[in-house]
Amino acid sequence: MAGRLGNSKRRLGDDYLSLHDRVIEELRQAILSRRLKPGERLVEGRLAEELGVSRNPVREAIRVLTTEGLVEVTARRGASVLAMTDEEARETIEVRALLEGQNARLAARRRDQDILARIAAVLNEGTVAVAAKRFELLSGLNQQFHNELAAAGRNRVLSDLLKRLRERTAMLFAPTDPERQARTWDEHAGILRAIIAGDERAAATLAAEHVMRAGADFLATLHVPEDGPSLDTMPARPDPAAAKPRPRRAAVGRTKK
Missing domain, CATH: 1.20.120.530 (GntR ligand-binding domain-like)
Incomplete structure (x- = not known):
């Protein structure tokens, strides 16, 4: 995962945004640009080490991105990038x-x-x-x-x-x-x-x-x-008579186990 998040610890601290906001933005952009892939686990310690910060701003960033719908948290896997079918x-x-x-x-x-x-x-x-x-x-x-x-x-x-x-x-x-x-x-x-x-x-x-x-x-x-x-x-409204395909995990995400 090295090199995918930010360029240096200095950049995180020197930006006009607060440290917490900068970590949120770094992770948000990594997800939107798909440097962090759908379904990929977000391990606090690993992310904190790469960004050169403590775990606390990373934990807060994960919480914010969860409310934005970019991250999902489950009991079995913890936090991971959202993967849609x-x-x-x-x-x-x-x-x-x-x-x-x-x-x-x-x-x-x-x-x-x-x-x-x-x-x-x-x-x-x-x-x-x-x-x-x-x-x-x-x-x-x-x-x-x-x-x-x-x-x-x-x-x-x-x-x-x-x-x-x-x-x-x-x-x-x-x-x-x-x-x-x-x-x-x-x-x-x-x-x-x-x-x-x-x-x-x-x-x-x-x-x-x-x-x-x-x-x-x-x-x-x-x-x-x-x-x-x-x-x-482009549908104006769904056709109730149409059979729906069975949901499957998107190819860009990882299938949950």
């Missing part, structure tokens, strides 16, 4: 696509200028980071973009649902491929243009397609069957 991933992608589409529709209807200005600022930062190949910045900027987008819908119930869903499934929508990361910000720009224009239908369609594309990229890494999510078959 491919069926759980598909269902989550479908739900998030529907909710993001509706939120973008509301944002285009309400067009809160202050919030749209904040979204534009984040979009600009993301575009600059892509051009500079500062890909390590994009995960945080992506979260900011979608958080501001949720606020633009001005529906607190929907915003809260989206926040929980994003935190629970952040690793599904954290592309590591530079080409995909660049496309992500092009798609963000298209969503924002539709919202600014007040085009509710286009905003909803683009936001939903954005999620489905990101989800399809993730599912492709699991080698799921071709009948998985696609842009042409």
Whole structure:
């Protein structure tokens, strides 16, 4: 595991964040970038040694990341990186696509200028980071973009649902491929243009397609069957007559014993 978390003890201490916050961020990014793999056990002593800190901030980081849905804790295995089944991933992608589409529709209807200005600022930062190949910045900027987008819908119930869903499934929508990361910000720009224009239908369609594309990229890494999510078959509601496949552990995770 050497070399996967941070560069040095000095970097942890010298950053503007507190030591606890820095450890949380280091572990969060290691999970989102898949340097720590789904299903991998998080051993406090080993992580603390690599980060050059005591066990206490590592223990606190694991607790925080558990509330965010990136880590799961079980009695038999302790803490480990969350590993979803491919069926759980598909269902989550479908739900998030529907909710993001509706939120973008509301944002285009309400067009809160202050919030749209904040979204534009984040979009600009993301575009600059892509051009500079500062890909390590994009995960945080992506979260900011979608958080501001949720606020633009001005529906607190929907915003809260989206926040929980994003935190629970952040690793599904954290592309590591530079080409995909660049496309992500092009798609963000298209969503924002539709919202600014007040085009509710286009905003909803683009936001939903954005999620489905990101989800399809993730599912492709699991080698799921071709009948998985696609842009042409995004469901409006589930078909009760359709037989559900038996859940199986995602290929990127480890099967629990």
